[in-house]
Amino acid sequence: MKPNPALTAPLLAWFEENARILPWRSDPTAYRVWVSEIMLQQTRVEAVKPYYDAFMTALPTVKDLAEAPQEQVLKLWEGLGYYSRARNLQKAAQIIMTQYHGEIPGDFDVLKQLPGIGDYTAGAIASIAFDVPVAAVDGNVLRVMARLYDHHEPVDIPRTKQLFTHTLEAIYPREKPGQMTQAWMELGATVCVPGKQPPKCHICPLAHLCLARERNTWSLLPVKSPKKARRLEDRTVFLLFSKGKYAIQKRPERGLLAGLWEFPSITGHAHMEDILLFLTARSLSPLSIRPLPDAIHIFTHVEWNMKGYMIEVSDQSPPFHWVSTKEILESFAIPSAYKVYVNCMKVENKS
Numbered sequence: 001m002k003p004n005p006a007l008t009a010p011l012l013a014w015f016e017e018n019a020r021i022l023p024w025r026s027d028p029t030a031y032r033v034w035v036s037e038i039m040l041q042q043t044r045v046e047a048v049k050p051y052y053d054a055f056m057t058a059l060p061t062v063k064d065l066a067e068a069p070q071e072q073v074l075k076l077w078e079g080l081g082y083y084s085r086a087r088n089l090q091k092a093a094q095i096i097m098t099q100y101h102g103e104i105p106g107d108f109d110v111l112k113q114l115p116g117i118g119d120y121t122a123g124a125i126a127s128i129a130f131d132v133p134v135a136a137v138d139g140n141v142l143r144v145m146a147r148l149y150d151h152h153e154p155v156d157i158p159r160t161k162q163l164f165t166h167t168l169e170a171i172y173p174r175e176k177p178g179q180m181t182q183a184w185m186e187l188g189a190t191v192c193v194p195g196k197q198p199p200k201c202h203i204c205p206l207a208h209l210c211l212a213r214e215r216n217t218w219s220l221l222p223v224k225s226p227k228k229a230r231r232l233e234d235r236t237v238f239l240l241f242s243k244g245k246y247a248i249q250k251r252p253e254r255g256l257l258a259g260l261w262e263f264p265s266i267t268g269h270a271h272m273e274d275i276l277l278f279l280t281a282r283s284l285s286p287l288s289i290r291p292l293p294d295a296i297h298i299f300t301h302v303e304w305n306m307k308g309y310m311i312e313v314s315d316q317s318p319p320f321h322w323v324s325t326k327e328i329l330e331s332f333a334i335p336s337a338y339k340v341y342v343n344c345m346k347v348e349n350k351s
């Protein structure tokens with residue numbers, strides 16, 4: 001794959017004219033770029049915007065993030081999913097405070113040592129905030145490159161990523177490399193778009209250099225490795241309430257949704273005798289049991305098929321944490337997997 005210097009000028013000129021106004025693009029300090037890039041992993045720009053603004057208002061500096069209670073950071077992340085991103089963000093902020101005097105390092109290799117920062121994020125921070133000519137190759141860039149070069153190897157294998165990174169870095173401008181990084185991402189996000197919709201080749205600044213356009217192969221690209229099937233898991237979720245408070249519990253510190261709060265649940269779709277057994281084992285006596293709507297939540301590797309029950313119990317027994325709806329909504333990060341049941345709790349509270 002030959003680096004093509006002719007790509008640079010039209011791409012940068014196009015970006016200057018067409019860049020979207022995004023909150024993290026004004027004043028692109030390392031902290032602002034970092035937080036935005038972490039939020040944008042796995043999440044769409046439009047969904048990120050309000051979270052980003054709220055996060056920056058609550059925790060405007062690395063120091064604020066490092067010193068915030070973890071519960072506050074997770075609460076600010078609530079709804080974005082993939083909470084390990086938030087946890088790593090805070091861990092990295094703490095390391096920056098203790099080992100780098102509160103200054104985010106600008107070196108690509110040093111950045112990569114921090115929790116949650118891989119090649120892509122390190123490249124984005126180094127190039128956008130520190131003008132280091134390194135590429136940041138995300139899904140958008142992989143797609144555009146695969147099409148430009150009519151490259152039919154899977155884009156999600158390390159070899160392709162490395163090949164594209166080296167090919168791009170060979171043509172990175174010494175001046176304003178951050179513009180180049182953002183221009184590639186922007187072209188992928190707004191012109192050479194993902195999914196089944198056709199790319200907007202008629203407005204693409206690189207159309208005259210694009211092999212997929214010339215050969216009409218865009219719909220075959222990018223090639224991806226076959227995905228493993230998701231594991232299906234049945235669960236039964238309990239909204240246990242007593243005297244105006246609901247039972248919640250903290251998930252284990254490792255694994256799926258680590259350390260987050262949740263409604264008690266058991267694996268499998270429980271029958272009435274299973275529910276009574278669950279309650280008895282926790283010294284809880286039911287006053288009423290009502291079924292709630294079913295819910296599905298899809299994680300990367302597993303899919304939860306949930307049944308739910310609203311259960312009034314006579315006492316607030318341990319091991320659960322018993323809190324009011326208001327407290328749950330304001331102070332506890334409940335994963336969006338439980339959204340349907342959080343809504344049931346809200347409705348119940350109104351009635």
Ligand code: SF4
Pocket residue numbers: 144147148191192193199200201204205206207208210211212213218
């Ligand atoms: S010409 Fe079309 S397929 Fe090629 S990079 Fe531009 S938008 Fe993508």
